């Protein structure tokens with residue numbers, strides 16, 4: 762295997778995190794989840810929960826914050842076997 766294909770392989774692995782913002786959470790496709798979007802997907806989610814997940818307090822949940830919330834079991838993961 763050439764060096765180039767190893768780099769390409771590693772790039773494709775790291776481009777696929779275990780969890781990412783689900784398309785049905787980020788409904789307007791801006792890459793961020795607002796409180797309204799969170800509560801549409803998770804009707805039981807409170808504003809307090811949203812504030813807890815929104816670590817940088819910019820009013821939106823980004824990919825990193827979503828992954829951290831799933832890791833911390835604040836939100837269910839996006840497994841495909843449901």
Ligand SMILES: [Ca+2]
Nearest residue numbers: 787789791793
């Ligand atoms: Ca959005």
Ligand SMILES: [Ca+2]
Nearest residue numbers: 815817819821
């Ligand atoms: Ca944020």
